[in-house]
Amino acid sequence: MAEFYEVLAGRRSVRRFRPDPVPEAEVREIVRWATLAPSASNRQMWKFVAVADAGVKAAMREAVERAIDELARAVPGVKGVGGMKGWSFFFADAPVVIAVFGEEYRSRTDDALKARGLAAAEIDRLRARPDLQSIGAAVQTLLLAAHAKGYGTCWMCAPVLAAREIERLLGVEERWRLVALVPLGVPAERPKSPGRKRLEEVFTYLGGPREG
């Protein structure tokens, strides 16, 4: 069991990778572990596309650069848009990039809330997007499975700015929406943890009568 906790504690966001290729069988196995994640109504509304092709990775990177440049031009008054580049491109230098897609999931509760006349934003407030939560669970499982095998990864949402172009490049059907990119490879760095909030800041225990 100690090993499990070591995997949890040892995973870091890796942003520099060695060029060593990752065998397809390894990628397949890591994705298989990811699919063990729980999902709302067990819908498994996720799809993973692993890209090892250098040309496709470069095209994805260019799409992200275009999307950031376009946004920066559109809102010149908003600072920091160009700075997004530092957090958005490195996936293309990893031997494999796993694009994670999600399919929208609407339950009967969603339908009932809609029929009652609630706006989409209020439905999201009361439902908290079980589809995105499910996909998040799969992404985290993927990161841990990769780390357990000695690979580095980084959960990346910044490149989703180019979602439409990446979806087109990877040829997924219209109903699949890009949720994240996960570069995968042998780490070329050992990042330090950026730290965590103290447990007291994020956890409250509402105790019942004392035991014993």
Ligand SMILES: Cc1cc2nc3c(=O)[nH]c(=O)nc-3n(C[C@H](O)[C@H](O)[C@H](O)COP(=O)(O)O)c2cc1C
């Ligand atoms: C939903 C999500 C989106 C993220 N997007 C990016 C990203 O676009 N680029 C990036 O460099 N890191 C991204 N990260 C990584 C976080 O910066 C990182 O997890 C956090 O700083 C904690 O570091 P650790 O993963 O090493 O514990 C993302 C993480 C999550 C969970």
